[in-house]
Amino acid sequence: MVTSPQKTIVISGYYGFKNSGDEAVLQSILTALEEQGKQAGVKINPVVLSIDPEWTSSTYGVQAVHRMKLGEVRNALKNSSGLISGGGSLLQDATGTKTIPYYLGVIKLAQWLNKPVFIYSQGVGPVNRKLFYPLIKGTFKKCEYISVRDDQSAELLQSMGLERGRIQVVPDPVMGLTPEAEGPGPVGSTEDPQLPVIGISVRYWDEQRRELRGIAEGLRMLCGKQPVHLRFLPFHFPGDEKASQEIIQQLGDIASGGSKISVCREAVHPRQMLAEVGRCDLVIGMRLHSLIYAANRLVPLIGISYDPKIDHFLKRLDISPIGTSRSLNPAKLASEMSRLLSDPQGWKDQAKPRVDGLKREAQEPARHIIDFLSSKG
Numbered sequence: 001m002v003t004s005p006q007k008t009i010v011i012s013g014y015y016g017f018k019n020s021g022d023e024a025v026l027q028s029i030l031t032a033l034e035e036q037g038k039q040a041g042v043k044i045n046p047v048v049l050s051i052d053p054e055w056t057s058s059t060y061g062v063q064a065v066h067r068m069k070l071g072e073v074r075n076a077l078k079n080s081s082g083l084i085s086g087g088g089s090l091l092q093d094a095t096g097t098k099t100i101p102y103y104l105g106v107i108k109l110a111q112w113l114n115k116p117v118f119i120y121s122q123g124v125g126p127v128n129r130k131l132f133y134p135l136i137k138g139t140f141k142k143c144e145y146i147s148v149r150d151d152q153s154a155e156l157l158q159s160m161g162l163e164r165g166r167i168q169v170v171p172d173p174v175m176g177l178t179p180e181a182e183g184p185g186p187v188g189s190t191e192d193p194q195l196p197v198i199g200i201s202v203r204y205w206d207e208q209r210r211e212l213r214g215i216a217e218g219l220r221m222l223c224g225k226q227p228v229h230l231r232f233l234p235f236h237f238p239g240d241e242k243a244s245q246e247i248i249q250q251l252g253d254i255a256s257g258g259s260k261i262s263v264c265r266e267a268v269h270p271r272q273m274l275a276e277v278g279r280c281d282l283v284i285g286m287r288l289h290s291l292i293y294a295a296n297r298l299v300p301l302i303g304i305s306y307d308p309k310i311d312h313f314l315k316r317l318d319i320s321p322i323g324t325s326r327s328l329n330p331a332k333l334a335s336e337m338s339r340l341l342s343d344p345q346g347w348k349d350q351a352k353p354r355v356d357g358l359k360r361e362a363q364e365p366a367r368h369i370i371d372f373l374s375s376k377g
Helices: 019-042 053-061 070-078 097-111 132-140 153-160 212-224 239-251 272-279 287-297 308-316 329-344 344-361 362-375
Strands: 005-014 043-050 063-066 080-089 117-122 145-148 167-169 197-201 227-232 260-263 282-285 300-307
Touching: 005 019, 005 097, 005 362, 019 043, 019 053, 019 080, 019 287, 019 329, 019 362, 043 053, 043 070, 063 070, 063 239, 080 097, 080 362, 097 117, 097 132, 097 145, 117 260, 117 362, 132 153, 145 153, 145 362, 153 167, 153 308, 167 362, 197 212, 197 239, 212 239, 227 239, 239 260, 272 287, 272 308, 282 287, 282 329, 287 300, 287 308, 287 344, 300 308, 300 329, 329 344, 329 362
Parallel strands: 005 043, 005 080, 043 063, 080 117, 117 145, 145 167, 197 227, 197 282, 227 260, 282 300
Antiparallel strands: none
């Protein structure tokens, strides 16, 4: 009996924090590695660096070690065939000064152990502190493979001194994610098949909450014209649910006009959330991965930009954000929602060729990694 060669690969990212977008990235990477491995006759044994190894192991059925325990990380890398760093926005200093040193440190540790490192569809930047430039350049120059999720990340790396030819631009890996088997409707919701479902993914960002007030007003204006089911989709608990509740409180009594409100709290696994998004007729998203999920499922979408990564993704679909976290016109939002609800097929026909292309390209990093590991015997 011929057995497939096994390759152990360590995966580093923002995992175990139960952020739906980052967990979706992990699931997408695991799925792509498995699919490409099967095609090449290679069995992949993933080991995930997680803040909650037990939860990650039980959720994905893979090995996991604590990302902050150096001894465990070192042993995992020592006994592996290489390291995947990504995806997501790992190399950025907008959320603090410790993020970049941590992820570069994991990469350097793998390199000191003479393990190949693969940068997997990362969103690089913003990097406001120029002192990080030479550190990123020096570490990336020794990586076996570099892929980023948008042209702006590639241009930033190039400005740091990396050769553009070494950087492959690919879609976010979540474009390749598939949902779990879908049921008849959202679990635990007050689903009415006659009402169009608007999925809403919001987060706290603007200190004055301007975008939340603008969204609430836009939704109220729409509900004044037609009854809808507002389905709030928190991607990160508890913050996103609190932001959703702020909007719900501002909506007032929309039930008198026939509209309904529900909050999705049941979609723990990324594939469950992807299925939830797929049941929507329209998605309004601040969270990047709410928009990626919508595109993945060919659901008409409206993006609200709080970070350049939103603009970069929408640009790949030839779409512009409806507004930003600081400036959002409620009337414009209401008008765009009405337009998309009245002609969803027109949006789908226009978006489908781009979405299909992004799904194909999302497999490229996994294909490259499997080819490399296969060549090493």
